[in-house]
């Protein structure tokens with residue numbers, strides 16, 4: 001018999017919850033179609049749910065007829081995209097996470113004070129695309145120590161270090177220390193740029209890594225943050241599995257597993273986690289407890305003011 005332990009916090013962060021609520025409510029108020037740039041959040045289940053209700057996910061403004069409603073996703077949207085949407089007379093609603101915008105505002109402030117920015121990122125993430133939409137002369141992107149070594153600045157140049165909000169806490173700490181060793185005078189933001197939801201979810205799966213035999217993360221493979229949760233365990237030599245639905249669990253996965261730890265990323269509805277537990281309970285596993293490492297009680301209200 002395998003004992004199942006649930007990690008918490010898991011599932012929606014307050015800003016993902018808000019973005020999903022905004023899209024649901026605007027759909028109820030105005031009806032389909034509603035357009036969304038990129039994906040409202042990085043989860044296949046949520047995207048499919050909204051597609052069935054008539055939401056169209058598209059970054060191709062050319063194909064979207066004027067005067068329709070477009071919601072900007074939680075990951076942020078480039079100012080050039082907002083302007084192009086306005087030029088098409090689209091009515092817009094912004095569901096961007098303000099913690100992402102905070103980093104962009106820090107960058108603007110530093111640049112206005114004569115700094116150049118070293119920005120730690122994961123190249124393919126939507127949130128980091130802002131770099132391409134900004135001041136490329138003053139922002140230098142880095143994803144590894146190798147890339148940090150390749151940077152060159154004039155002597156006396158003021159430097160500031162920022163990073164994407166949803167990176168691996170440990171890897172980012174390591175890279176920040178490395179960049180600091182290269183540029184000891186570099187300015188850091190007052191507070192960590194890694195958002196609270198990323199920190200809390202990574203900490204929650206790290207807590208009992210030594211006491212469990214395997215980990216299941218419920219999340220999509222398109223979500224790099226879900227992959228990072230698995231990576232924490234893989235680095236400790238403990239098997240982990242990233243799944244959207246229970247039918248992706250191999251038949252023999254529970255063999256020799258005494259304690260199984262389950263969690264999910266901030267864009268995953270909790271009923272998907274419950275589906276996995278129900279599936280496993282029908283196969284010689286038993287839910288035993290939930291371990292809460294941090295309470296999250298934030299709720300962010302919103303208005304459906306179309307711009």
Ligand code: SF4
Pocket residue numbers: 013014015016074097098099100165166195196197198266
């Ligand atoms: S995971 Fe972090 S950055 Fe992404 S929406 Fe939630 S709080 Fe914002």
